[in-house]
Amino acid sequence: xxxxxxxxxxxxxxxxxxxxxxxxxxxxxxxxxxYGFWIFLLSDIVMFSCxxxxxxxxxxxxxxxxxxxxxxxxxxxxxxxxxxxxxxxxCGMASIAADVRNRFWFYLSMTATCMLGxxxxxxxxxxxxxxxxxxxxxxxxxxxxxxxxxxxCHGLHVSAGVLWLLTMMAQVFAKGFRADILRRMLCFALFWxxxxxxxxxxxxxxxxxxxxx
Amino acid sequence: MSDQAHAxxxxxxxxxxxxxxSVGTRILGYVVGLxxxxxxxxxxxxxxxxDLVWQPSIPVALIVxxxxxxxxxxxxxxxxxxxxxxxxxxxALAFGVLVVFLVIGGTVWIMANLNANMPPMxxxxxxx
Numbered sequence: 116x117x118x119x120x121x122x123x124x125x126x127x128x129x130x131x132x133x134x135x136x137x138x139x140x141x142x143x144x145x146x147x148x149x150y151g152f153w154i155f156l157l158s159d160i161v162m163f164s165c166x167x168x169x170x171x172x173x174x175x176x177x178x179x180x181x182x183x184x185x186x187x188x189x190x191x192x193x194x195x196x197x198x199x200x201x202x203x204x205x206c207g208m209a210s211i212a213a214d215v216r217n218r219f220w221f222y223l224s225m226t227a228t229c230m231l232g233x234x235x236x237x238x239x240x241x242x243x244x245x246x247x248x249x250x251x252x253x254x255x256x257x258x259x260x261x262x263x264x265x266x267x268c269h270g271l272h273v274s275a276g277v278l279w280l281l282t283m284m285a286q287v288f289a290k291g292f293r294a295d296i297l298r299r300m301l302c303f304a305l306f307w308x309x310x311x312x313x314x315x316x317x318x319x320x321x322x323x324x325x326x327x328x
Numbered sequence: 329m330s331d332q333a334h335a336x337x338x339x340x341x342x343x344x345x346x347x348x349x350s351v352g353t354r355i356l357g358y359v360v361g362l363x364x365x366x367x368x369x370x371x372x373x374x375x376x377x378x379d380l381v382w383q384p385s386i387p388v389a390l391i392v393x394x395x396x397x398x399x400x401x402x403x404x405x406x407x408x409x410x411x412x413x414x415x416x417x418x419x420a421l422a423f424g425v426l427v428v429f430l431v432i433g434g435t436v437w438i439m440a441n442l443n444a445n446m447p448p449m450x451x452x453x454x455x456x
Contacts (some may be wrong), residue, residue, distance in 0.1 A: 142340055149342030153417060157424035164428040168435035193373055200365050203405055207358040210344075211351055305344040312398050317353040318432075319394035324378040324387055 126286050145298055152302040159272075162285060163313050167320060176257035183258070183325030186251060188242070190323045195238050196314065197202055199273075202231035203311040211302045217293045225284050228307070232277045236316040237245045239270050262321065279303055341413045344406055361404025368397040 174183065209224035233239075243263070246252065253263035283303050286296050338364045339345070346354060372393045375386055408417055446452075 146340050146342040146346075149344060149418035150416060153420055159421055160424055161427045161431065164431045169433065171436050172439045188450075189373065189377065193369075196369055197366070200362065201378065201403070204358055204362045204363075207361075207405060208355070211354050211358075215351055234456045248437050281353075302341060305406065308401060310345070311405070312401045312422055315394055315397045315401065318369075319372060323372055323390050326376065 116201060124170065125256070126282060134235075145294075145301065147303050148298045152305055156305060158311065160313065163265075163268070163316075164317045166261070166268055167316065170265050172263040173261040175259040178256035180256040180259060181251055183262075183321075184244060187322050189322065189326065191238055191242060192318055195235050196318050197232045198235040198238075199314050200309050202228045202235070203308055205231065206308055210300065213287070213292060213297060213300045218287070221287060222284065225280060229277060229280050231282075232273055236273055236277070237268065239266070243267070263327075266317060269310070269313055272313070276303075276307055276310055279306065297314045332389075340416065341407070343408065343417045346407045347411075347413075357404055361400055364400045364404070365397055368393050372397075374423065 142150075181253055205224045205227040209221055209228060212218075212220035217283075251259055253260045280303065283300055286299070290296055305314075346357070349357075372390055375381065375389050375393070381389070402421075408414060408421060410418065
């Protein structure tokens with residue numbers, strides 16, 4: 116036993132820093148699942164960074180079409196931002212309610228999150244429809260292509276998030292707060308908060324920087 | 329054999345997971361995050377449309393405010409901390425941030441360089 120312990124020590128602590136972890140074994144499934152989902156989210160953020168890079172390069176290429184400052188409505192963007200922020204907060208409340216297994220607060224917070232997400236989507240859809248109706252669709256200029264693909268990609272993520280949210284409510288309704296349902300809820304909360312982080316970049320770079328330049 | 333015998337000395341946290349706190353403390357964390365995020369957002373929108381500050385500083389201020397707000401979201405909503413139970417999550421995040429900076433910085437740099445070295449459009453037309 117002593118022999119194996121020594122071998123274990125030298126393997127676990129090759130540089131003798133004193134922090135020996137005695138083969139803690141596989142992590143709990145909750146950590147493995149959430150960590151894998153975290154890796155996915157980071158790769159999703161890397162994908163978004165490509166859209167941001169394309170927007171940064173193309174934002175001046177208006178081909179005689181409208182510039183950003185002519186088509187952006189800061190008031191609607193502010194409302195959308197507040198909606199997403201509040202929905203991130205209510206999503207956090209839903210996570211807490213799920214952890215303490217309180218169905219009432221869980222459903223209430225998830226419904227609020229869903230409503231705020233839907234308001235966001237409606238506002239964004241109206242903005243897109245209005246732009247296309249004025250002839251400023253994605254095919255008008257390279258700038259508009261980059262704008263529609265970046266903001267539209269975020270909108271698609273929010274739509275997927277709303278669908279996932281409804282699925283989570285249905286699963287809690289049908290199956291209760293089981294361990295696997297709670298794992299999915301943890302991943303959903305991560306997803307929803309990550310969308311909010313991407314939106315911070317979108318409103319800062321696309322709308323606020325874009326309308327100033 | 330000895331693996332099972334040892335009590336777990338360290339523990340990890342899943343991304344998005346908090347230390348064991350009371351419900352009140354956890355709600356307070358989200359409230360603080362929400363207030364900070366709203367303040368930063370309001371500042372961003374105010375700065376973007378104001379004449380009060382030196383105009384060329386506005387883009388820099390907007391980028392700094394955006395990064396600060398992302399930090400607030402990471403800490404208060406995603407619960408990514410610098411604690412030893414969060415090392416894996418922070419390292420993954422650091423790698424993600426590295427790739428994001430390489431992609432965006434590299435693209436902007438290369439395209440600006442190409443633009444600067446490109447002959448004006450009328451010269452290209454004459455060459456054809």
